Structure formats: structure tokens, C-alpha cells
Amino acid sequence: MDGHFLARLKLNGIFCQVVDCGSMGKAAQSLGMTTSAVSQHISRLETELGMTLLNRTTRKLNLSEAGERYYAKGKTALEAAKAAENAVHEIKHSLAGTLRIALPVGLSTQPIAQALSSLIIDNPDLKIRMFATDGTIDPIAERIDIVINVGTPKDSQLYFYPLGQSGKHIYASPLYLARRGYPTHPNDLLQHTWLGLGFKGVLSGVCLTCEEHTRANIKPTLQMEFNDLNSLISHVTQGLGLAVLPELEIKAQRARGELVKVLPNWHIAPHPIYALTTSHHAPFKVKKVLTELKTYFAKQHQQDHNGFIHAPVD
Incomplete structure (x- = not known):
């Protein structure tokens, strides 16, 4: 795969849009481009492929034999790319898949069970993997999504979320x-x-x-x-x-x-109790768990002021 091929993927998308819309003018409008720009892109694609894809007339566009074959395969490629984006979108916006949490042994029992119980019951497709340890853990090497810890956090490249005290x-x-x-x-x-x-x-x-x-x-x-x-x-x-x-x-x-x-x-x-993540652009399930933890700790403060003190979250 080279740069020219990657450039043709964009041209393929424009070509398929022209075919789907039935005219360069409508395709240009849907793509936010000028008609002349769309025409130039189609001409460039035909030049690079060495084949005529569209037979242009004053009234309509007709696909050549090469154009029909290219459209069929090109459309399939576009749909595959869209499916790939949708898969990422689902991870970003759904409560499914596996989420790994590392936390101290003490918090791994009743506190974390109470904090996440509703989330786990209501979302059976969400799989939680707990790593309970009072030692150190490398979140990147162990593919940990959330590290919960206590005390004063050490300087690191991880992203910090205060949860309370x-x-x-x-x-x-x-x-x-x-x-x-x-x-x-x-x-x-x-x-x-x-x-x-x-x-x-x-x-x-x-x-x-x-x-x-x-x-x-x-x-x-x-x-x-x-x-x-x-x-x-x-x-x-x-x-x-x-x-x-x-x-x-x-x-x-x-x-x-x-x-x-x-x-x-x-x-x-x-x-203090805090959470760390390896990415600022965390999936929705990670953000949801962090929200549940903050809510739980705030509730503990309300129920037992002497037992837990909640810290505001930025």
C-alpha cells in the first residue's frame, strides 16, 4: 500500500457518491464541494486507473463496464470502512466489552462491589476484570483501563481523576x-x-x-x-x-x-482516593465507571460524614 493508493481511496469515495446521487451536481452538494472540483477528481481517478468509468452526456451519467465493476468493489470497501468506524463508535458510546480495573485490596471488596453493582446488573455485556493488589502495577503493560489508588499520586504520564478522601x-x-x-x-x-x-x-x-x-x-x-x-x-x-x-x-x-x-x-x-487512566480520550464505559465511583463516594460522605469526605471533581 502506497500513498497513491491511499489517495485513490478518497477518489473512490467521491466516485461512489456521484453514482449514488446520479449526478455530479448533487454529489458536489452532498460533499460540500463544487461541481467542477468533483469533475476534476473523477477525471483524475480515471487517468490513474487508465480506464473510463463514467460516460458523460448532457442529461445523465452512465457507468462503463469498468465503472460498474469499480463501483461494486469500491462500494463494498466504503461499507467496510464505515463498519470499522461503527465498531469504534460502539466502543466509545456503549457499555459492552471488557474493562480492566486495578485497585487496592481493601477497596476491591465491599466498596467497589457497592459502587458498581447497579452498573454491572444493568449491563450484562460489560465484563469487569479486577486486579486487586497493594503493590505497584504497570497499567500500560497490563492493559489496565482504570487504576484506583489512595494517598498522594506520583508524577506520571497518566490522567488524574480525584474521587474523594x-x-x-x-x-x-x-x-x-x-x-x-x-x-x-x-x-x-x-x-x-x-x-x-x-x-x-x-x-x-x-x-x-x-x-x-x-x-x-x-x-x-x-x-x-x-x-x-x-x-x-x-x-x-x-x-x-x-x-x-x-x-x-x-x-x-x-x-x-x-x-x-x-x-x-x-x-x-x-x-485522598483518586483514579488514573492511560488516555484522555477514554471510551464511554471508562467514563461511566468513573462517574459511578464519584457518585458512590459522594453518597458515602452524605451517609457518614465522619467516615468519608468527598472532594469536588474538576
């Missing part, structure tokens, strides 16, 4: 507190058993403030470390120690009374 606090089970006692001041925390994630992240530091703007920084030593949030939550629920936990991911345990706040009058600053 998730509250976090120190939690323990009633079993643990009954056995070890309730801390009444941040200074008491170092006398307790601590559990946490083994990698540095938004749940690593303990910086507490109270209403009087008093600040306390705690650096506890972890007796148990975990490489995923769900394991950490499970062990805290079993009464093995204290941990800083994200409130969005433990709503069910809080509602059942399995986890309670430690030092409820003290506060830890929330951490």
Missing part, C-alpha cells in the same frame, strides 16, 4: 480493649500491641489532633505486619491489637460492633 482512625476490637484496657490519651498508645501494613503508605503514620489543636505523633512498633489490608482488618477484628484502618473499608465491621474507635475525640487527617 477516605477517613481513617485507630481501631480495635471490643475483645482486645476488654483485655488490655481503653487508652485515654495518645501517650497510652505505646503501651499497646500494634498491627499494620509492612509497606509504607497512607496507614503507616499516626498523627493525632484534637479539637484544641493539640497534636501528637506516635511511632508504634508493629508486632504483626501484613502485605494486604484485608488480612490486617481480620486480625484486628480477632482482638490481636490496634491498627490505623480506613473507615470506608470497615463500615460493615463497625456496624456489627466488631471494631470500635480508639480515642474518638482525636482525629487523623483523611487520605
